[in-house]
Amino acid sequence: MKLHWRPSPRAEGRGAVGRKAARPAVVSAAALALFLLGAGLQYSLAVWLGAYTTLSRDAVNGISFAMEGVWFLLAGFVLSFLGRGYRPLENLIASAVFGAVTFFVLRALKPPSFSYDRFFASTGELVVWSLAAAAASWLLAMWGASFGMLIGANGHVDPRVRYEWGIARTHLRLNRHSALLLALLGVLPPGLFYALGIAASFRDPHQRPLVHPLHILFMVAVVLASLTVIGKWIQHRAQIARLQPGQRRKRPATVVMTGISVAGVAVGVWALTVVLSVMSGFESDLKRKILGTNSHALLLKYSADFSEWRSVIPKVAAVPGVAGVSPFILNEVILSHGQTVTGAELKGIDPATAGAVSELPRQVIAGELGWLSKPQDIPGTDRVVEPRGEAAKQLGGPEYEQYLEDTLKRRQAHPEESQKLDPEALRNLPGICIGKEMSHQLRAWVGDVVNVLTPLGEMTPTGPVPRSRPFRVACILYSGMYEYDSKFVYIGIPEAQRFFKMGENIVGLELKFADVDAARALGRRVVAALGGFPYRTKDWAELNRNLFSALKLEKLAMAIILTFIVLVACFNILSTLIMLVLEKTKEISILKSMGARDASVMKIFVVEGLTIGAIGTAMGLLLGLASCSFIEKFGLQLDPDVYYISNLPVNVDGAQFVMVAAISLALSYLATLYPATKASRLSPVDGLREE
Amino acid sequence: MAPLVEAREVHKSYWLGEKEIHVLRGASFSLAAGEMASLVGPSGVGKSTFLHVIGTLDPPTRGSVLFDDRDAFAMTEEELAAFRNRSIGFVFQFHYLLPEFTALQNTSMPGLINRQPREQAEAQAKEMLEIVGLEHRLEHKPGELSGGEQQRVALARALVLKPRLLLADEPTGNLDEATGEGIHQLLVELNQRLGIAAIVVTHNPRLAERMPRRLRLTEGMVVEV
Numbered sequence: 051m052k053l054h055w056r057p058s059p060r061a062e063g064r065g066a067v068g069r070k071a072a073r074p075a076v077v078s079a080a081a082l083a084l085f086l087l088g089a090g091l092q093y094s095l096a097v098w099l100g101a102y103t104t105l106s107r108d109a110v111n112g113i114s115f116a117m118e119g120v121w122f123l124l125a126g127f128v129l130s131f132l133g134r135g136y137r138p139l140e141n142l143i144a145s146a147v148f149g150a151v152t153f154f155v156l157r158a159l160k161p162p163s164f165s166y167d168r169f170f171a172s173t174g175e176l177v178v179w180s181l182a183a184a185a186a187s188w189l190l191a192m193w194g195a196s197f198g199m200l201i202g203a204n205g206h207v208d209p210r211v212r213y214e215w216g217i218a219r220t221h222l223r224l225n226r227h228s229a230l231l232l233a234l235l236g237v238l239p240p241g242l243f244y245a246l247g248i249a250a251s252f253r254d255p256h257q258r259p260l261v262h263p264l265h266i267l268f269m270v271a272v273v274l275a276s277l278t279v280i281g282k283w284i285q286h287r288a289q290i291a292r293l294q295p296g297q298r299r300k301r302p303a304t305v306v307m308t309g310i311s312v313a314g315v316a317v318g319v320w321a322l323t324v325v326l327s328v329m330s331g332f333e334s335d336l337k338r339k340i341l342g343t344n345s346h347a348l349l350l351k352y353s354a355d356f357s358e359w360r361s362v363i364p365k366v367a368a369v370p371g372v373a374g375v376s377p378f379i380l381n382e383v384i385l386s387h388g389q390t391v392t393g394a395e396l397k398g399i400d401p402a403t404a405g406a407v408s409e410l411p412r413q414v415i416a417g418e419l420g421w422l423s424k425p426q427d428i429p430g431t432d433r434v435v436e437p438r439g440e441a442a443k444q445l446g447g448p449e450y451e452q453y454l455e456d457t458l459k460r461r462q463a464h465p466e467e468s469q470k471l472d473p474e475a476l477r478n479l480p481g482i483c484i485g486k487e488m489s490h491q492l493r494a495w496v497g498d499v500v501n502v503l504t505p506l507g508e509m510t511p512t513g514p515v516p517r518s519r520p521f522r523v524a525c526i527l528y529s530g531m532y533e534y535d536s537k538f539v540y541i542g543i544p545e546a547q548r549f550f551k552m553g554e555n556i557v558g559l560e561l562k563f564a565d566v567d568a569a570r571a572l573g574r575r576v577v578a579a580l581g582g583f584p585y586r587t588k589d590w591a592e593l594n595r596n597l598f599s600a601l602k603l604e605k606l607a608m609a610i611i612l613t614f615i616v617l618v619a620c621f622n623i624l625s626t627l628i629m630l631v632l633e634k635t636k637e638i639s640i641l642k643s644m645g646a647r648d649a650s651v652m653k654i655f656v657v658e659g660l661t662i663g664a665i666g667t668a669m670g671l672l673l674g675l676a677s678c679s680f681i682e683k684f685g686l687q688l689d690p691d692v693y694y695i696s697n698l699p700v701n702v703d704g705a706q707f708v709m710v711a712a713i714s715l716a717l718s719y720l721a722t723l724y725p726a727t728k729a730s731r732l733s734p735v736d737g738l739r740e741e
Numbered sequence: 742m743a744p745l746v747e748a749r750e751v752h753k754s755y756w757l758g759e760k761e762i763h764v765l766r767g768a769s770f771s772l773a774a775g776e777m778a779s780l781v782g783p784s785g786v787g788k789s790t791f792l793h794v795i796g797t798l799d800p801p802t803r804g805s806v807l808f809d810d811r812d813a814f815a816m817t818e819e820e821l822a823a824f825r826n827r828s829i830g831f832v833f834q835f836h837y838l839l840p841e842f843t844a845l846q847n848t849s850m851p852g853l854i855n856r857q858p859r860e861q862a863e864a865q866a867k868e869m870l871e872i873v874g875l876e877h878r879l880e881h882k883p884g885e886l887s888g889g890e891q892q893r894v895a896l897a898r899a900l901v902l903k904p905r906l907l908l909a910d911e912p913t914g915n916l917d918e919a920t921g922e923g924i925h926q927l928l929v930e931l932n933q934r935l936g937i938a939a940i941v942v943t944h945n946p947r948l949a950e951r952m953p954r955r956l957r958l959t960e961g962m963v964v965e966v
Contacts, residue, residue, distance in 0.1 A: 205819030213853035220841035640837045643798055644851045644898075645826020648818055734798040738789075738833065 071134035071204075080132055081144030084125035085187045086151065092118035104371075104568035106591075122187055126194025130203040136195045142188055149184025153177065196723050200656060202649045214653040217641070221630055221658055223305050231284050232312075236669040238280065239273055240676030247676075247683035304633055307626040312666040314619030315714060319670025320677070322612040322710050327678045329605045330706065331699030336601070337566075339531045340594055342409035343538065345376070345560035347573045348593070352584040357554040362580065366559060369579045371572045374406030374562035379546040384503040385484075385539060387492040388464070394488065394539045396502065398546025398556070407560040410527065410540070414438075415486065417496040417525030422542045425481040428497055428522050434458050435496040437526075457495045480545045481524030485535030489526050498523050502539075504550065519549060561587070616714050619666065620721040623659050627725035631655065631732075638729055639737030648730040655726035656719070663718020667711050674710075678702045743810045744771035745905060745938050746795060748963070752803035753790055764790045766961030767804065774905060775936045777929070779943055779952035781966070786958050788942045789910055795940065796829050796908045797821055826855050830899030830937070834911040836891035838883040844870060844894045845879040851902050869897040872934075873927060889920035893927065900931060907932075907939040914944060921945065 072080070096114040099105055105113070126141070133140060156176045163171040171179070201209040219225075246269065349366060359377055366375050379398030384391060401422045405411040411419050416437045421428050429435060434454050482500065484492070494500050499520050507517035521541065529535055547553065563572045573587030591598055631638070638651055678700045686698040753765040764787035772778060782788050793799040795806060797813045806813045808828070816824060838847045845866055852862025870876060873893040883891055892912055899907060909928065913921030925941075925948045932939050940956075943949050955966040 202819070205817060208856070210856060212856075212859075213850065216842075216846075216853075217839070220839065636837065637839060639798075640839070641850075641854070642822070643796070643825060643831045645822045645824075645854050647822045650854070735793050738793065738798070 072132045074137075074140050077129060077133040077137050077140040078143045078147075081125065081129050081141050081191065082147050084128070085122070085144060085148040085191075088118050088121035088125060088187075089148070089152065089155075089183070091121055104565065104571035106567060106570060109567075119186070119190055122190035123194035123197075126191030126196075127198045128194075129191060130195035130198025134204045136192060136199065138188075138192060141191045141195075145184045145188035145191070148187050149180045152183045153180035156180065193720070196727075199727075200649060200652055202647065204649075205647070208647075208649065211653050211657055214650055215657055217637075218654050218657040218661065221304070221634065221654070222308055222661060224661070227284070231281070232665060232669075234280055234284070235277065236665075236672055238277065240672040242273055242276070243673070243676035243680040247680035250680075250684040302633065304626060304629050307622070307629055308662060311619070311622040311626045311662045312669070314622040315616065315663055315666025315718065316669035316673065318612070318616035318619040319667050319710055319714050320673040321615055322609070322713075323671060323674030323707060324677050324681075325608050325612055326605070326706050326710070327674070327700045327702055328681070328698060329601070329608055330703055331701040333598075333601050333605070334701045335699040336597065339529055339534075340597075341566065341590060342413065343529045343531065343534045344590055344593065345374075345407040346563045346566055346569045347561045347576075347587045347589040348378075349559040349561055349573075349576060349580075349585060349587050351558065352586065354555065356556050356558065359556050359559060363559065365580060366561065366576055369572075369576050371564050371568065372561060372576065373564050374403070374560075376400050376403040376407045376560045377543055377556045377558075378560050379543060379550065379552065379557045381504065381506075381546075381550055383539075384505075385488070385492060385500055386503065387494045387498060387500045390492050392488065392491050393537075394484075395537050396504075396546070397538060397540050398543045399540050400543050404540075407562040409529075413527040413529050414483075414525045415528045417483070417523070419483060419525055419540075421524035422481040422483060422540065422545075425479055425522060425524065426477050428477075428481055428524050430476075430497055453490070454495070457493070460493065461498075476522070479520055479522045480541060482521035483525040483527055483540040484523060485538055486526055486528040487532060487536035488539065489523075491536065494523050496523050496526060502541075502549070506550065517549075566590070613713060613717075616717055620663070620714075620717040623662050623718055623721040624724065626662070627655055627659055627722060628728075630658065631725050631729045634729075635732060636737035638732050639734045642732075642734035643738070651732070652726040652730035655729050656722045659718055659722030659726070660715065663715055663721075667714040667718075670714070671707055671711060674707070675702065745774040745776075745808065747771040747807045747810075748795060748804070749807065750804040751791075751794055751801045751806065752961075753787070753794055753799070754802050763961060765794065765801070768958070768961060768963045769804075770956065770963040772906070772938055772940065775932070775938050776954060777932045777939045777941070777952055778954040778956050779941050779949040780956045780958060780963075781943060781946070781949050782958035784944075787961060788958050791958060791963070792908050792910050792940065792942060796831060796906075797825055826851060827902060828905050830902075830904040830907045832892070832895050832899050832907065832909040832912045834914045836883065836888075836895040838891060838894055838898070840883050843880050843882055844875060844886065844890075844897075847883070847894055848897045848901050851898060855902060865901050866897070869901045870894070872900075872931070873897045887920075888916050889923060892916065892920075892924050896924070896927065896931075900935065900937065903935065903937070905938060907937050909939060909941045911942050911944065913948065921948070925951070 092114045095117055096110055099110040099113060100107070103110075129141065130136065153176055156171070156179060157173075160170045161176075163169065163175060195203070201207050222228075349362075363375050363377070366372060377398075377400055381396050383394055383396040385394045386392075399410070399422075401419045404419065416435050417428070434457055436454075437450070476499070479499065482502070484494065484500070489495060492500060499522055501518050501520050503516050503518040505514075505516050507515045509515075527535065527538075527540075541549070543556065547555070561573070561576065563569055565572070569589035569591065573589050577585050577587055641651065679702075681698055681700045682702075688698055748768055748770050750767045750769055751765050752763070752767055754761050754763045756762075768791060780788055780791070790799065794801050797806065800814050808824070813821070813824070838844075839850070842850070845863060848866035848870055849859070849862040852865055853859065855862075857865075867876070867879065870879060873896055875890060875893055875897065878886060878890060878894075881890075883894070886894065892915075896912070899909075907928075912928070913924050916924065928939065928941060929951070931937060941948075941952065949955055957964050957966050
């Protein structure tokens with residue numbers, strides 16, 4: 051089959067009648083003006099959002115650049131009408147000039163660098179950005195122009211796709227039977243996953259076995275077997291309904307390829323949604339645990355003197371958006387109990403207000419946070435305080451009961467631990483709360499006496515001597531973060547001030563905001579309310595920057611890698627469509643001889659590609675959703691010593707699913723453009739010369 | 742009165758590798774509205790090419806094709822498509838029906854391309870299928886029709902929008918004599934009934950004889966017989 055992959059000679063000569071296309075210079079100038087306007091729009095939007103909203107900088111950048119991208123698409127769309135076609139050359143000239151302008155504007159603006167060892171972007175970096183701006187403007191404009199061409203930018207606007215859809219449907223062999231088959235294929239595996247998850251959630255949560263690879267294999271085999279049986283059945287039914295006995299239906303290669311394309315997109319979307327959900331599960335789990343122990347932001351002072359904090363608290367609390375304020379003191383100490391010694395971060399807190407800024411009171415698994423200020427209430431060592439509360443339930447199990455039994459035995463075997471002091475002095479010892487891991491390390495439970503030692507001791511003629519004081523364990527905390535449970539210990543503010551000889555000073559105030567994600571902007575607001583310097587705030591993202599940057603980068607990297615899977619799947623669509631165009635050359639010619647416009651032929655193949663993409667995306671999303679629900683309900687176990695999370699976390703984020711669907715559909719659309727454009731440019735006689 | 746269609750010094754050549762093949766060498770002719778002509782000539786002489794050029798499917802290398810004194814190839818792609826849709830009907834040697842659609846759907850396609858509502862397009866199609874005598878085959882797909890029936894559907898599809906010119910490229914070439922005879926009879930009948938001008942390419946001298954006007958294509962030129 052001979053094909054003429056070039057526009058018919060007619061294409062250049064025509065256009066004498068009807069609306070005229072704008073001249074190249076006009077198109078280029080208009081394109082440049084629109085591009086520059088778009089960049090200006092992005093810049094002013096970013097400035098405005100930064101000044102008048104509490105959005106984070108990432109969100110501001112994301113929104114403003116997304117708007118610029120949409121603007122470029124629209125610009126390409128408008129230009130396709132002005133230029134009566136794609137006009138790639140004129141757009142390229144405009145993009146090149148736009149890139150050059152961007153470079154000089156950026157150099158004048160001195161934007162911050164992406165690299166950490168530089169404040170301002172270097173010339174090399176600016177060149178890269180300008181090139182990216184030029185390339186993006188051209189690609190987006192071409193993309194936008196394709197929409198214009200599709201609805202007839204070179205003539206009358208006609209967005210209808212009625213008969214085009216009918217023809218596309220026959221190319222894809224979409225009829226009642228295949229639609230039913232697709233619906234079954236799309237719903238059954240996710241349904242199976244969902245049902246398995248439901249069944250798994252009825253098990254006793256404490257008896258979860260680790261997943262055996264054989265189980266997974268078995269499940270996959272069951273899914274495949276049931277799919278094969280259903281497929282055979284449908285095929286059988288279709289054959290009985292349509293064909294004579296002994297007659298075999300011919301199935302063109304393109305039908306098989308269409309199926310493969312749909313499956314490819316589905317698998318890509320599936321992988322993308324599941325992996326992103328798990329990653330965001332890790333992120334939100336980490337965020338929840340970090341924000342359970344830490345506040346949303348710290349109010350600090352560029353000075354050691356923070357004695358006026360009592361008068362600052364009401365001022366801070368009055369700032370709109372601030373949900374809680376509590377003072378704190380932080381210092382490093384050494385803890386010892388019996389023969390065991392461990393380093394710790396000692397935090398002085400106000401037990402009455404600590405609950406307003408963190409989840410501390412809800413992390414108590416034994417004892418009372420309130421005993422920090424009323425140490426007389428701490429029970430003696432003659433009995434073991436039983437674990438309680440929500441956090442304690444998560445521990446559960448025989449292992450923990452053993453630990454408590456051992457504690458009692460230890461106390462009976464070594465009564466001298468608590469008998470060094472007379473009972474009255476013992477009762478008056480200040481309280482201290484320690485994490486669960488530290489409790490294990492020190493082998494100290496509620497009521498035990500631990501020694502706290504600070505290296506910042508008295509200066510004596512022989513040099514500095516560390517100062518130490520005994521404390522009685524008032525409560526055990528469990529946050530779920532190994533680091534926190536093994537490092538942080540808490541005492542009351544007055545005790546800490548006395549212990550570190552700070553007088554009336556504190557280190558700072560812990561703040562909690564109504565909106566976590568606006569922490570940075572609200573922090574600035576608090577500092578402004580206090581009159582600025584010497585006050586400053588540090589938000590949680592800043593304090594845990596390493597962790598969250600790593601997670602964000604990891605998530606971005608995964609998203610990019612998996613988007614490539616979808617991209618590869620879209621190459622399937624591309625090749626399927628090219629095959630279809632080759633197969634349907636004759637049909638295209640017939641349609642053209644009947645008066646179908648070029649734009650209509652283009653629409654047929656774009657609609658086909660989009661249908662393949664949409665079906666695959668829908669299947670993938672359903673599979674992803676069902677897999678996430680399965681992972682959540684089944685609870686895939688992780689090694690808790692490594693991850694400190696017992697189950698693989700998943701966070702099904704609607705916005706993420708919408709984003710994945712949008713990416714997949716956008717890529718499917720892009721994949722259709724080449725074959726669709728080629729099909730529309732086929733000369734009507736190309737398919738008629740055969741035979 | 743200006744003729745319906747006029748070809749002026751039409752040249753058409755193809756490149757086969759390095760070699761230029763001149764198919765049409767200044768073919769000229771004109772056809773009045775409602776007129777019917779047969780076109781004969783040996784195989785490979787360029788009858789199909791001539792028909793494609795007249796039917797605005799293929800632009801000539803040189804020369805012009807005029808409809809009502811208007812240069813067809815000066816139109817934009819969109820105008821040309823609309824013109825083909827409204828004013829020209831094609832019938833080919835092979836029926837070229839869309840295999841997945843029924844006779845009725847195939848026949849309503851030109852109406853749908855013209856963006857008529859489905860009901861209107863199907864009503865017109867039904868009417869035209871009745872005229873060609875296929876009112877009992879509306880819901881059959883091309884694969885379920887005989888050769889003669891397929892060609893009748895193709896004819897109905899070409900004529901459904903009442904074009905002014907019908908171009909038939911060996912419409913009976915693939916059929917047995919009796920069936921071909923029937924199709925030919927139908928063509929003549931429709932020409933008289935609907936007043937549609939027609940050029941019919943044929944190899945059958947008996948059928949060509951019966952046309953009011955007879956043309957022959959030799960050495961890239963059109964001559965009256």
